Amino acid sequence: MKRFRGLWHGLAALMLFSSVAGAADIVIGFLVKQPEEQWFQLEWKFADMAGKDFGFEVIKIGVPDGEKTLAAIDNIAANGAQGFVICTPDVKLGPAIVAGARANNLKVLAVDDRFVGADGKDMESVHYLGISAYKIGQEVGKTLMEQMAKRNWDIKDVGLCLVTFDELPTIQDRTDGARDMCIEMGFPESQVYRAPVMQRMEIPTALDATNTLLTRYPNVKHWLIAGGNDSCVLGAVRAMEGRGIAVADAIGVGINGTDCVPELEKANPTSFYGSILLSAREHGYLTSEMMYKWIKDGVEPPLDTRTVGKLITRDTFRRILKDEGITE
Numbered sequence: 121m122k123r124f125r126g127l128w129h130g131l132a133a134l135m136l137f138s139s140v141a142g143a144a145d146i147v148i149g150f151l152v153k154q155p156e157e158q159w160f161q162l163e164w165k166f167a168d169m170a171g172k173d174f175g176f177e178v179i180k181i182g183v184p185d186g187e188k189t190l191a192a193i194d195n196i197a198a199n200g201a202q203g204f205v206i207c208t209p210d211v212k213l214g215p216a217i218v219a220g221a222r223a224n225n226l227k228v229l230a231v232d233d234r235f236v237g238a239d240g241k242d243m244e245s246v247h248y249l250g251i252s253a254y255k256i257g258q259e260v261g262k263t264l265m266e267q268m269a270k271r272n273w274d275i276k277d278v279g280l281c282l283v284t285f286d287e288l289p290t291i292q293d294r295t296d297g298a299r300d301m302c303i304e305m306g307f308p309e310s311q312v313y314r315a316p317v318m319q320r321m322e323i324p325t326a327l328d329a330t331n332t333l334l335t336r337y338p339n340v341k342h343w344l345i346a347g348g349n350d351s352c353v354l355g356a357v358r359a360m361e362g363r364g365i366a367v368a369d370a371i372g373v374g375i376n377g378t379d380c381v382p383e384l385e386k387a388n389p390t391s392f393y394g395s396i397l398l399s400a401r402e403h404g405y406l407t408s409e410m411m412y413k414w415i416k417d418g419v420e421p422p423l424d425t426r427t428v429g430k431l432i433t434r435d436t437f438r439r440i441l442k443d444e445g446i447t448e
């Protein structure tokens with residue numbers, strides 16, 4: 121009897137093992153340009169969740185430049201992947217990424233940042249999931265104008281600081297949307313000032329860009345701040361603090377909603393008013409699920425999927441982030 125039980129346990133273990141091995145029959149890559157950013161950490165977290173739910177393996181690789189991107193594509197193919205989701209470090213790498221995918225017989229889905237072809241146009245034939253960037257920018261602009269209306273600022277003393285990164289179309293659309301909405305709601309166009317960040321959107325690069333701007337416009341008393349993402353706006357907020365601009369004299373609204381959590385958790389409010397929270401779940405989970413079903417069942421994802429965002433502030437972020445599965 122004892123021997124039978126042992127045999128049975130052995131068989132059960134074997135079955136379990138084969139089902140795990142079977143689960144890894146499908147392997148996908150998930151490559152991101154800035155793995156240190158909370159946004160991308162969350163995309164990975166949700167990709168893993170999809171892998172667990174559907175039974176596929178996710179190989180996660182940070183790809184900060186072109187060389188690492190092309191090496192990662194070869195690497196995941198060598199490790200059995202049949203496709204990958206990617207937020208590229210440079211949209212102009214699009215044609216090279218597509219060539220690398222073809223050479224390795226991999227399917228590719230671009231997330232967040234859409235590939236741009238040699239002709240400078242969006243590569244519309246490459247499947248893409250991104251945000252409704254212009255609309256989300258408009259929400260930033262609307263929030264800034266509504267908050268400004270609550271303060272008794274003389275409009276002639278106000279500047280709109282736009283922390284831009286025009287190299288990336290999804291970012292340009294966001295800052296254009298914010299600017300256009302402010303102007304539409306009555307903000308003087310001549311008081312819109314641009315602070316372009318260099319190379320990468322990070323807090324230090326945004327801080328430097330804003331410092332340059334503040335040096336040029338020392339007479340502005342109050343600031344509205346919009347930018348490509350949370351890091352851009354956080355950098356601007358830090359620059360203003362560094363110049364001694366009072367917390368109440370600036371209003372910043374970010375985009376992502378994931379990289380500003382420590383800021384919103386601070387005991388005392390800063391000028392960072394809130395952020396438009398994007399759906400890391402859809403960008404991580406849904407893209408991975410699409411890739412899995414494409415590989416497994418031949419179900420081709422839609423060519424262009426756009427996601428929306430919602431405002432979070434110090435008052436609401438805890439509840440909303442919990443509902444979205446971002447925090448416990």
Ligand code: FCA
Binds near residue numbers: 157159232233321349
């Ligand atoms: C771009 C930005 C990220 C995030 C994403 C949706 O890739 O760099 O911070 O906003 O779009």
